[in-house]
Amino acid sequence: xxxxxxxxxxxxxxxxxxxxxxxxxxxxxxxxxxxxxxxxxxxxxxxxxxxxxxxxxxxxxxxxxxxxxxxxxxxxxxxxxxxxxxxxxxxxxxxxxxxxxxxxxxxxxxxxxxxxxxxxxxxxxxxxxxxxxxxxxxxxxxxxxxxxxxxxxxxxxxxxxxxxxxxxxxxxxxxxxxxxxxxxxxxxxxxxxxxxxxxxxxxxxxxxxxxxxxxxxxxxxxxxxxxxxxxxxxxxxxxxxxxxxxxxxxx
Amino acid sequence: xxxxxxxxxxxxxxxxxxxxxxxxxxxxxxxxxxxxxxxxxxxxxxxxxxxxxxxxxxxxxxxxxxxxxxxxxxxxxxxxxxxxxxxxxxxxxxxxxxxxxxxxxxxxxxxxxxxxxxxxxxxxxxxxxxxxxxxxxxxxxxxxxxxxxxxxxxxxxxxxxxxxxxxxxxxxxxxxxxxxxxxxxxxxxxxxxxxxxxxxxxxxxxxxxxxxxxxxxxxxxxxxxxxxxxxxxxxxxxxxxxxxxxxxxxxxxxxxxxxxxxxxxxxxxxxxxxxxx
Ligand SMILES: Nc1ncnc2c1ncn2[C@@H]1O[C@H](COP(=O)(O)OP(=O)(O)OP(=O)(O)O)[C@@H](O)[C@H]1O
Ligand SMILES: [Mg+2]
Numbered sequence: 348x349x350x351x352x353x354x355x356x357x358x359x360x361x362x363x364x365x366x367x368x369x370x371x372x373x374x375x376x377x378x379x380x381x382x383x384x385x386x387x388x389x390x391x392x393x394x395x396x397x398x399x400x401x402x403x404x405x406x407x408x409x410x411x412x413x414x415x416x417x418x419x420x421x422x423x424x425x426x427x428x429x430x431x432x433x434x435x436x437x438x439x440x441x442x443x444x445x446x447x448x449x450x451x452x453x454x455x456x457x458x459x460x461x462x463x464x465x466x467x468x469x470x471x472x473x474x475x476x477x478x479x480x481x482x483x484x485x486x487x488x489x490x491x492x493x494x495x496x497x498x499x500x501x502x503x504x505x506x507x508x509x510x511x512x513x514x515x516x517x518x519x520x521x522x523x524x525x526x527x528x529x530x531x532x533x534x535x536x537x538x539x540x541x542x543x544x545x546x547x548x549x550x551x552x553x554x555x556x557x558x559x560x561x562x563x564x565x566x567x568x569x570x571x572x573x574x575x576x577x578x579x580x581x582x583x584x585x586x587x588x589x590x591x592x593x594x595x596x597x598x
Numbered sequence: 599x600x601x602x603x604x605x606x607x608x609x610x611x612x613x614x615x616x617x618x619x620x621x622x623x624x625x626x627x628x629x630x631x632x633x634x635x636x637x638x639x640x641x642x643x644x645x646x647x648x649x650x651x652x653x654x655x656x657x658x659x660x661x662x663x664x665x666x667x668x669x670x671x672x673x674x675x676x677x678x679x680x681x682x683x684x685x686x687x688x689x690x691x692x693x694x695x696x697x698x699x700x701x702x703x704x705x706x707x708x709x710x711x712x713x714x715x716x717x718x719x720x721x722x723x724x725x726x727x728x729x730x731x732x733x734x735x736x737x738x739x740x741x742x743x744x745x746x747x748x749x750x751x752x753x754x755x756x757x758x759x760x761x762x763x764x765x766x767x768x769x770x771x772x773x774x775x776x777x778x779x780x781x782x783x784x785x786x787x788x789x790x791x792x793x794x795x796x797x798x799x800x801x802x803x804x805x806x807x808x809x810x811x812x813x814x815x816x817x818x819x820x821x822x823x824x825x826x827x828x829x830x831x832x833x834x835x836x837x838x839x840x841x842x843x844x845x846x847x848x849x850x851x852x853x854x855x856x857x858x859x860x861x862x863x864x865x866x867x868x869x870x871x872x873x874x875x
Binding site: 361362398399400422424426430431432435436437438441442444445448449450453454456457481483484497 | 681772808817
């Protein structure tokens with residue numbers, strides 16, 4: 348167990364509005380963390396801080412394996428799907444390959460090994476058959492798999508997924524989580540989800556984000572615990588999670 | 599003899615202008631359409647009229663001042679669009695009419711009659727000078743080079759800026775450069791089709807191309823070819839019945855669009871039949 352990321356007393360937000368208050372989190376290389384919380388609670392904002400898309404007002408975000416070789420591919424990112432333009436004229440293969448472009452490498456072209464990596468990743472996710480399809484023709488579930496392949500193609504140490512289970516059916520969701528479980532043997536995973544019930548059997552720990560962060564070092568959580576974490580969300584259970592009646596707390 | 603020579607030069611110039619317009623609009627139009635920047639481009643187009651007015655007033659080539667004005671408006675809009683506390687489209691709307699207002703003010707302040715004003719509004723290939731052709735040639739070469747050497751990075755950023763940012767790519771810098779090229783393309787094509795119509799040269803060929811291909815590079819290539827056909831047809835019509843080239847080119851392009859759409863519908867019907875539905 349090796350620590351790969353440390354977030355310490357971070358305050359962050361947009362245009363001088365503080366969204367996240369005093370958030371701390373440590374991520375180890377075998378972690379599988381589920382981030383839950385209400386809409387607008389700041390889950391995506393927390394990911395933005397980790398990804399370096401927004402700078403915290405206060406506090407620090409530190410990556411521990413800071414060697415040059417690993418600096419590029421330390422994070423693989425799957426954005427919330429509503430941020431993606433579905434009509435953009437680009438093929439699946441082009442999307443996946445773009446996951447290999449970093450920083451100053453804007454002149455170079457894709458190498459043979461880049462193309463092989465893309466094919467390997469597509470095979471791993473099981474979507475090699477749609478390699479040359481344009482993304483306009485994909486279903487929501489296929490699109491999620493393509494985005495997952497793009498996040499994975501650089502073999503990152505930490506995989507970050509923002510609600511990969513939106514617009515997908517139950518069967519795909521199960522498939523996705525099985526893939527993630529397999530991937531977790533090689534990398535740490537942070538996944539944002541609304542549906543705590545389904546992910547709870549795959550994740551190892553839970554982080555509740557509602558402006559502040561409460562870390563729950565188990566994958567079982569009750570609605571009372573959620574409420575005490577200031578995170579009043581409904582549990583849709585599938586047997587794994589102890590079900591309790593939701594009590595909304597007002598502070 | 600002299601009039602024949604003049605006519606020959608006019609035909610060559612207008613053909614060259616048509617070819618170069620198809621190339622630059624084919625490339626930049628694809629970028630604009632796929633990134634959903636059509637309204638933004640309309641804003642840049644109309645605000646550059648301010649530059650034309652200033653050019654008239656100060657007595658230098660209006661295309662140069664329009665280019666400066668257009669590029670600065672474009673950079674300004676790009677700068678503002680990064681701030682989430684300002685509505686980008688409202689700012690574009692303001693700049694759109696502000697540019698027009700400045701243009702009209704300065705043209706009225708200019709003593710005497712403003713020659714060729716109509717040609718800036720509606721396009722007139724008659725007024726395309728050798729200097730204009732050279733500018734358009736330079737622009738087309740730059741665009742071809744940029745979109746060849748930076749193709750994968752442009753595609754990457756256009757598709758998902760935020761993801762590109764997480765990969766430490768200089769997204770802002772590249773956005774600024776590209777929007778500057780958008781402004782230059784718009785301004786240098788104003789002589790060919792005019793301010794009012796230039797946006798259609800940047801969108802109709804792409805819409806036609808998009809009926810047949812869903813690949814960024816192919817959309818560029820097909821748009822250029824369609825632009826060439828439209829420009830040629832338009833020039834012939836403009837020459838034959840003596841109307842502004844802008845109007846006849848756009849008219850031709852829309853006709854091509856309708857034919858293409860019809861062709862696509864018929865093709866779809868035949869495909870359905872083949873599958874016996
Ligand atoms: N780019 C932005 N500029 C300004 N405010 C923002 C921006 N993005 C998010 N916010 C605000 O920050 C707060 C937290 O948003 P965030 O996207 O982090 O929530 P979330 O937990 O991911 O919600 P959801 O479940 O809906 O995805 C919201 O109040 C939102 O309005
Ligand atoms: Mg979110």
